[in-house]
Amino acid sequence: MSEDMRELKIEAARAALGQVTDGMRLGIGTGSTAEEFVRLLAERVENGFSVIGVPTSERTARLCLELGVPLTTLDDTPALDLTIDGADEIGPGLSLVKGGGGALLREKIVAAASARMIVIADKSKMVETLGQFPLPIEVNAFGLRATVLAIEGVARELGLKGPLAIREKAGESFVTDGGHLIVDASFGRIPDPRALANALNAIPGVVEHGLFLDLADTAYIAGDGGVRAVGAV
Numbered sequence: 001m002s003e004d005m006r007e008l009k010i011e012a013a014r015a016a017l018g019q020v021t022d023g024m025r026l027g028i029g030t031g032s033t034a035e036e037f038v039r040l041l042a043e044r045v046e047n048g049f050s051v052i053g054v055p056t057s058e059r060t061a062r063l064c065l066e067l068g069v070p071l072t073t074l075d076d077t078p079a080l081d082l083t084i085d086g087a088d089e090i091g092p093g094l095s096l097v098k099g100g101g102g103a104l105l106r107e108k109i110v111a112a113a114s115a116r117m118i119v120i121a122d123k124s125k126m127v128e129t130l131g132q133f134p135l136p137i138e139v140n141a142f143g144l145r146a147t148v149l150a151i152e153g154v155a156r157e158l159g160l161k162g163p164l165a166i167r168e169k170a171g172e173s174f175v176t177d178g179g180h181l182i183v184d185a186s187f188g189r190i191p192d193p194r195a196l197a198n199a200l201n202a203i204p205g206v207v208e209h210g211l212f213l214d215l216a217d218t219a220y221i222a223g224d225g226g227v228r229a230v231g232a233v
């Protein structure tokens with residue numbers, strides 16, 4: 001990642017930090033942008049700021065522990081004030097594709113348990129139509145081939161084309177924090193994300209998918225001209 005790109009992620013994270021107030025219960029996202037947020041948050045915590053966070057992945061949990069950000073679980077703190085997370089794509093109405101890092105299931109559970117969700121990203125994530133980033137679909141390993149066939153069937157019915165790939169890491173199937181697999185669907189364009197989300201939700205082997213609809217309230221998008229807020233501020 002270039003230094004410029006990292007700087008944009010830091011700027012977006014800093015804008016989101018401005019919305020965090022003392023005592024908040026936070027959902028803490030996953031990925032390179034969310035990690036910049038964790039680093040800034042840790043500096044505030046070191047200076048006496050009091051927050052408690054629910055991490056959306058083991059990776060984020062490790063970073064928080066390393067930097068001294070206090071953590072809780074969703075079982076102990078089931079209602080959160082604010083989730084701050086990155087995204088792979090941000091489309092119309094703050095519809096999102098998430099899950100490039102494989103954390104989509106916990107991210108969605110945490111976002112849904114939060115009163116508010118802020119997305120932080122550099123400007124490259126803004127798109128007119130979702131789908132150029134392969135859509136991550138978290139699936140149960142049991143019946144994988146049947147589930148892939150069902151996803152292909154749903155895609156065909158919706159006029160979506162493109163290969164499905166079982167995600168791999170270092171030559172092995174990638175396994176999520178929840179012990180599931182990821183199917184990456186390269187549709188190119190998803191003109192009706194809601195129809196696809198509903199159809200995927202109806203497939204038993206699909207645990208969750210990376211379409212986040214009606215979850216994000218605000219996005220802070222960092223570009224050359226500074227940070228732009230999209231949605232409610």
Ligand SMILES: O=C[C@H](O)[C@H](O)[C@H](O)COP(=O)(O)O
Pocket residue numbers: 029030031032033034085086087088097098099100101102103104107
């Ligand atoms: O599973 C990973 C998450 O959904 C990330 O928030 C997403 O992939 C964006 O990550 P990054 O900030 O590294 O582009």
